[in-house]
Amino acid sequence: MYKLDTIISLAKRRGFVFRSSEIYGGLNGCWDYGPLGVELLRNIKEAWWKSMTYRDDIEGLDAAILMHPKTWEASGHTSQFSDPMIDNKSSKGRYRADNLIEEHIERLRRKKKTNLADEIEKSLSEVDELSDYFDIIMKYEIKDPVSGSTDWTEVRNFNLMFKTFVGPVEDTGNAVYLRPETAQGIFVNFKNVLETGRQKVPFGIAQIGKAFRNEINTKNFLFRTREFEQMEMQYFVKPGQEQKWFDYWKEQRWNWFVEYGMKPENLKWKQHDKLAHYANMAVDIEYKFPFGWGEIEGIHSRTDFDLSRHFEYSGKKMEYVDTVNKERYIPYVVETSGGVSRSLMAFLCNAYDEEVVTDDKGKSETRTVLRFHPRLAPVTVAVFPLVNKDGMPETAHKIYKGLQKEYKTAYDKGGAIGRRYRRQDEVGTPFCVTIDGQSLEDETVTIRERDSMAQQRIAIDSISTYISGKLK
Numbered sequence: 001m002y003k004l005d006t007i008i009s010l011a012k013r014r015g016f017v018f019r020s021s022e023i024y025g026g027l028n029g030c031w032d033y034g035p036l037g038v039e040l041l042r043n044i045k046e047a048w049w050k051s052m053t054y055r056d057d058i059e060g061l062d063a064a065i066l067m068h069p070k071t072w073e074a075s076g077h078t079s080q081f082s083d084p085m086i087d088n089k090s091s092k093g094r095y096r097a098d099n100l101i102e103e104h105i106e107r108l109r110r111k112k113k114t115n116l117a118d119e120i121e122k123s124l125s126e127v128d129e130l131s132d133y134f135d136i137i138m139k140y141e142i143k144d145p146v147s148g149s150t151d152w153t154e155v156r157n158f159n160l161m162f163k164t165f166v167g168p169v170e171d172t173g174n175a176v177y178l179r180p181e182t183a184q185g186i187f188v189n190f191k192n193v194l195e196t197g198r199q200k201v202p203f204g205i206a207q208i209g210k211a212f213r214n215e216i217n218t219k220n221f222l223f224r225t226r227e228f229e230q231m232e233m234q235y236f237v238k239p240g241q242e243q244k245w246f247d248y249w250k251e252q253r254w255n256w257f258v259e260y261g262m263k264p265e266n267l268k269w270k271q272h273d274k275l276a277h278y279a280n281m282a283v284d285i286e287y288k289f290p291f292g293w294g295e296i297e298g299i300h301s302r303t304d305f306d307l308s309r310h311f312e313y314s315g316k317k318m319e320y321v322d323t324v325n326k327e328r329y330i331p332y333v334v335e336t337s338g339g340v341s342r343s344l345m346a347f348l349c350n351a352y353d354e355e356v357v358t359d360d361k362g363k364s365e366t367r368t369v370l371r372f373h374p375r376l377a378p379v380t381v382a383v384f385p386l387v388n389k390d391g392m393p394e395t396a397h398k399i400y401k402g403l404q405k406e407y408k409t410a411y412d413k414g415g416a417i418g419r420r421y422r423r424q425d426e427v428g429t430p431f432c433v434t435i436d437g438q439s440l441e442d443e444t445v446t447i448r449e450r451d452s453m454a455q456q457r458i459a460i461d462s463i464s465t466y467i468s469g470k471l472k
Contacts, residue, residue: 001288001290002290002349002352002354003290004220004221004289004290004291004349006352007221007290007348007349007352008221010352010368010426011037011221011348014036014426014427015034015035015036015037016033016034016036016037016040016348016378017031017032017033017034017037017221017222018031018032018033018034019031019032020032028218028226029215029218029224029225029226029227030225030226030227031222031225031341035378036378036379036427037344037378039378039379039408040344040347040348040372040376040377040378041229041340041341041344043375043376043377043378044340044343044344044347044376045208045229045231045340047256047260047375047376048208048231048256048338048343049206049208049231051252051256052204052206052231052233052336053206057199057202057203057204058203058204058205058206058233058235059193059197059199059203059204059205059206060205060206060207061185061186061189061193061205061206061207062207062208062209063182063185063186063188063189063207063209064185065178065179065209065210066166066176066177066178066179067176067177067179067184067185067188068176069175069176069177070313070314071184071188071310072161072177072184073313074309074310074312074313074314075184075187075306075309075310076277076278076309077161077177077180077184078159078161080277081159081160081161081180082157082158082159082160083096083098083157083158083160083215083216084096084097084098084130084133084155084156084157084158085097085155085156085157085158085216086100086133086134086137086152086153086154086155086156087152087153088144088147088149088151088152088153089149089151089152089153090144090147090149090151091144091146091147091149093144093145093146093147094216094217095216095217096216096217097130097133097134097137097155098124098127098133099217100137100142100145101120101124101133101136101137101142102124103145104120104140104142105117105120105121105124106292108120116140120136120140123136124136125273125274130154130155130156130157131154131155133155134152134154134155137152137155138150138152158214158216159214160180160213160214160215161177161178161180161212161213161214162177162178162212162213162214163175163176163177164176164177164178178211178212179210179211179212180211180212180213181211181230181232181337182207182208182209182211182230182232183232183234183306183335183337184306185207185209186205186207186232186234187234187306187307187310187333188310188314189205190205190236190307190318191316191317191318193205194320200322201236201237201238201320201322201331202235202236202237202238202241202245203235203236204233204234204235204236205233205234205236206231206232206233207230207231207232207233208229208230208231208232208340209229209230210227210228210229210230211227211228211229211230212226212227212228213226213228214226220289220291220294221345222341222342222344222345223289223291223294223342223345225341228339228340228341228342229339229340229341230337230338230339230340231337231338231339231340231343232335232336232337232338233335233336233337234302234333234334234335235249235333235334235335235336236320236331236332236333237331237332237333237334238322238329238331238332239304239329239330239331239332241332242280242281242301242303242332242334243281243301245334246281246299246301246334249299249334249336250269250283250299252336253285253297253299253336253338254267254269254285257285257296257297257346259373260347260373260375260376261347261350261351261371261372261373261376262287262346262347262350263350265288266287266288266350267285267286267287267288268285268286268288268293269283269284269285269286270283270284270285270286270293270295271283272284276300277305278302278303278305278306279300279301279302279303279305280301280303281300281301282298282299282300282301283298283299284296284297284298284299285297285298285299287346287349287350289345289346289349290349294342295342296338296339296342296343296346297336297337297338297339297343298335298336298337298338299334299335299336299337300334300335300337301332301333301334301335302332302333302334302335303332303333304330304331304332304333306333307330307331307333308330311330318330347372347376348370351370351371351372351428352368352370353368353369353370353371354366354367354368354369355367355369357453359418367422367425368422368425368426369425369426369428369450369451370425370426370427370428371428371450371451372428372430374430374431374470374471375471377428377429377430378408378427378428379408379409379410379424379427379428379429380407380408380409380429380430380431380467380471381403381407381409381410381429381430381431381432381433381463381467382409382410382411382412382420382424382429382431382432382433383396383397383399383400383403383409383410383411383412383432383433383435384396384411384412384413384417384420384432384433384434384435385397385413385434385435386417386434386435386436386437388413390437390440391440392435392436392437392439392440393413395435395439395440396411396413396435397411399433399435399445399460399463402464403433403463403464403467406464406468407467410424410429412424417434420432421448421453424450425450428450429450430449430450430451430470431447431448431449431450431467431470432447432448432450433445433446433447433448433463434446434447434448438457439460443459443460443461444457444458444459444460445457445458445460445463447463447466449470
């Protein structure tokens, strides 16, 4: 497992991720995706979108970020979407109380103090009131991680929604929120999609979109941010069938990550012992990041909570009418909810590798390589002229322009061929095409695969077919 700082350094150096507003010192919890990062994001979203919507029973949606404020009253976000916040009086540090306790438990486990860690973890699982967090922190003398102080304030709720106003006047009647999740846009459109899509239960609605949370603490690079994208799907089922579909979607979502190259040993299930107010079952898929295990996707059985609440608050019926069986009911919902940026971070960590390689002359060097699944790689193929003379650049450029119509393609003519291979390895390009003297004679090229570094000669007019075959 490589250090997170090593991966962050590569991400900045090669144009995957930059700090937002970096020339002004940056803005905590916000990140910009550079030329390679935006391609990796797009490929992840496209892979998810195809797996979720290129089927008969799931429709797509793109709901507005700003929604009627009643939406958030009905969903419970106005009153309940908050985190327990605590301040340290000495350091002025501000923390999520539950995270503070969880990090203390992790430190104890690293020190092999398993019994004490288990005792605190049990206490944390039994928390009912805000004061319970404070009691745990004081009982176990949990210190400020920066200053070491134990001079804490009481724990209080902090609502995570960003508030703004529509129209020219900033008053309570014009208040709206930046959505903290994409799910509610799906629920309020349940009947619209049901009718226009001519669907029958069970069916799903999928959406990829931005969400915003005013996190108390942002940390660990892209793992906890204030602006992020979600990939969510709500699957509407007949009450009583939620277990069947919950198990189905657990399997589907786990297999998706593995299909796209996640090492199974770096994935695990986390069962929710304490359920959200809307759920009767919930699990997370966690990835083993350099800082420890962290959620990348949740699968939740949300019961009929959301549709029932929107029925109650809007007065609009959210029932499904089964004309065949002459039944009428409010469907239950099984949700799959993943973060795009967290998935990107997990795929980036999963792909990063360093290995010692030896050239033909016996010289050894360390090769840094991102072993992305070829369909996720931000650049699919790179084209090189072996030397910048004898007609090789012209042929190489013609091949490059032809491949560019089908794939994200790079062209590199600078430096020794080995250095160019290393540059492409470092950004995860799965295929490199080299044009040499023989190419001008018989219209063949050398194509080199990233992971094995194996090379073979193929005809110029077979390059695209070769790559498309590998992508499948």
